[in-house]
Amino acid sequence: MRNRAQRPLVYAMGVHMADDNNIDTTVRESAIYELCNRLQPGICQDVNIPYAMTDWGGCIIQVKKRNKIEEGWQRNFLSAILSTSQGMRLAIAVDTDIDMYSMDEIIWALTTRVNPHTDILNPIRAVSARRFSPRSG
Numbered sequence: 001m002r003n004r005a006q007r008p009l010v011y012a013m014g015v016h017m018a019d020d021n022n023i024d025t026t027v028r029e030s031a032i033y034e035l036c037n038r039l040q041p042g043i044c045q046d047v048n049i050p051y052a053m054t055d056w057g058g059c060i061i062q063v064k065k066r067n068k069i070e071e072g073w074q075r076n077f078l079s080a081i082l083s084t085s086q087g088m089r090l091a092i093a094v095d096t097d098i099d100m101y102s103m104d105e106i107i108w109a110l111t112t113r114v115n116p117h118t119d120i121l122n123p124i125r126a127v128s129a130r131r132f133s134p135r136s137g
Contacts, residue, residue, distance in 0.1 A: 024055035032059055035084065036077045042066070043073050048100045058090035062100045078121055 029047040036044035046062040049055060059081060063074045074093040081091045092106065099105045114120065 021051060021055060025049040028055050029059070032061065032081055032084070035080055036061060039076060039080060040070070040073045043070055044077060045096060046100060050103060052103075053090065056085050056087040058088060058092070060092045060094060060100045060106060062096060062098070063093050064096045075121065082121075 029049055033044060033047045036047075043063050043065065044061055045064050048060045048062075049058070050060065053059065061074075061077060061081070063077070065071060065073075078091045078093055082088050092110070094100055094106065094109055098109050
């Protein structure tokens, strides 16, 4: 039995704190993984939402293409993921040779492997969005 003076029975969870972030991102990561697996099973290997992206602002998916026919599914995944949340701003797809939990490797992959003319998807402007950032809307 715990000492009630040290640990009260009621614990209020704060918004934008580590415990709230862990609960929210775990559920959202699993939902995004399930979405990708329902679109095309077996390609999406893992989903990560770094703390800096918050639970609604973005995500990183890791894809493993098994053959040439599966080329292009990562774009479908990214498009579907960006459609799941009004506040979603950034979705990144990486290959299995990138450690998706290391932001250093993610930034390295973005700067060395991305062709800005062909690899960046620009969603439709002037759609409804959350007003969490000054760039919304």
